[in-house]
Amino acid sequence: MSVLPNRDRQAERREATRQEIVDAAWEIARRDGLGAVTLREVAAMIGMRSPSLYSHFDSKNAIYDAMFGQAWTLYLAEMRERRLPEEPRRAVLVIAEHFFAFSLADAARYQLLNQHAIPGFTPSDAAYAPSVEVMGLLQETLRGLGVTDTADADLLLALCGGLLDRQLANEPGGDRWVRQLPRVIDMFADEVGLPGPSLRSPR
Template identity: 85%
Template sequence: MSAAPNRDRQAERREATRREIVDAAWEIARRDGLAAVTLREVAAMIGMRSPSLYSHFDSKNAIYDAMFGQAWTLFLDEMRQQDLPAAPREALLAIAEHFFAFSITDVARYQLLNQRSIPGFVPSEAAYAPSVEVIGLLHETFDRLGVPDRADADLFLALCGGLLERQLANEPGGDRWTRQLPRVIDMFADEVGLPGPSLRSSR
């Protein structure tokens, strides 16, 4: 009988504490905004003294960095699990709708990932890596759908991002701009020469 591998219980406890700190930071950000995340507030929420946090994160920006990496990793995992329709236009719409849903359900997360909302915060290479993988996966999907030009992928992201910004800024919780997605995807698909049928006519 083989012996069970040794567990590093100290490392496990340390990682669990780091997750608890990051979860507390998200709770504060969702309740009071990203700028409200402070070492003191996070420590108070988890019953830890502020100086003790420094053994896990050496600054507030280090906490933001962990949040950034965690959130992009979650989005990447969701993208990998997404079962896209075979029709190119339907697939593009599914990608856009997933991005909208991920963003609208957690505005603080969207702000951290897609806006320069924290002065002086620049994500580390490790935290930024999942977002690079997201773009790589998007490019692979676009290649498969028949849209190999990276400038076209940039345009798609800009169109979706613009609609999303308008939705969040002007009607949070509503769907005024979300309802425009089929129309915008059709316009994009017509521009890059993707076959139909039109999304607008099928909805």
């Protein structure tokens, strides 16, 4: 007969409370912006006194840190589940489209992960670790497609980041810059010598 391990119910409750705090912080950030996240506002949202938050997070930046790590962990999990077409040029487009979809689905999350939007906030090594895994997996995937130079991978990130910044800054709910993605990936693919038919729509 197997014996189930003893559950640490206190640890489970503590983790559930931490998750509730992080969820509340995301709700505030999405509603009012990342800068609006305060210990007082988070505590009020979950029915907790502000001093009680310090038993879970010792500062507002610690909450941002948990948000940062959570978001990159989610993106990493999505990357691992994603299936790419065999044709290299189209595979790069799918990678870019996935990053765009993830980013545009949550502007506050994109700002926290990619724009250094919080003065004085630097993620901890633990929170930063999944983003390092994301970059490693991206570079490994690109090498498999024929993009072997790190500078070329950097160029792809810069092109996608530029389009995303324009989209979020000027037309958050639209697709004016999103529609440019096939053209931009074609230009990138031409530059680095990726084979395959053109991705852009004929004019």
